[in-house]
Amino acid sequence: MSHIRLHNLAVTYGEHKALRDITLDIPDRQITAIIGPSGCGKTTLLKSMNRLTDLQEGIAVQGEVLIDGVNIYDADADVLALRKKVGFMSQQPYPLPMSIYDNVAFGPGSMVCRMRKPSD
Numbered sequence: 001m002s003h004i005r006l007h008n009l010a011v012t013y014g015e016h017k018a019l020r021d022i023t024l025d026i027p028d029r030q031i032t033a034i035i036g037p038s039g040c041g042k043t044t045l046l047k048s049m050n051r052l053t054d055l056q057e058g059i060a061v062q063g064e065v066l067i068d069g070v071n072i073y074d075a076d077a078d079v080l081a082l083r084k085k086v087g088f089m090s091q092q093p094y095p096l097p098m099s100i101y102d103n104v105a106f107g108p109g110s111m112v113c114r115m116r117k118p119s120d
Contacts, residue, residue: 002025002026002027002028003027003028003029003068004024004026004049004065004066004067005024005065005066006022006023006024006025006049006063006064007023007063007064008021008062008064009021009023009024009045009048009061009062009063009065010022010061010062010063011045011048011059011062012059012060013058013059014058018041018044019044019045019048021063022045022063046088047088048061048065049065049067049072049086049088050072050083050085050086050087051072051073051077051079051082052083061073067082067085
């Protein structure tokens with residue numbers, strides 16, 4: 001069974017179609033490589049899997065992205081829970097629209113430890 005399923009996914013930046021009718025099943029507990037030349041849509045595809053495309057203006061997403069059978073683009077989808085479940089590591093820093101502290105502390109099972117100065 002597929003852990004992630006893309007069905008007719010299309011992403012446009014204004015008039016530019018970055019992704020067109022992508023249908024893909026990514027199985028659970030398997031390694032999947034997304035390769036291609038610069039500018040072919042790899043990063044856009046990955047951003048669409050945790051809705052980082054929502055943070056940019058002028059982007060339209062059509063189709064479905066199902067993770068564990070749930071469409072992440074449904075109106076009632078919990079975007080914060082999704083981003084904890086589906087991580088994204090970019091070559092360039094890509095902070096979420098939160099405070100710096102919250103961006104650093106964000107993540108599954110994240111713990112914030114406070115360092116104490118040893119007493120003299």
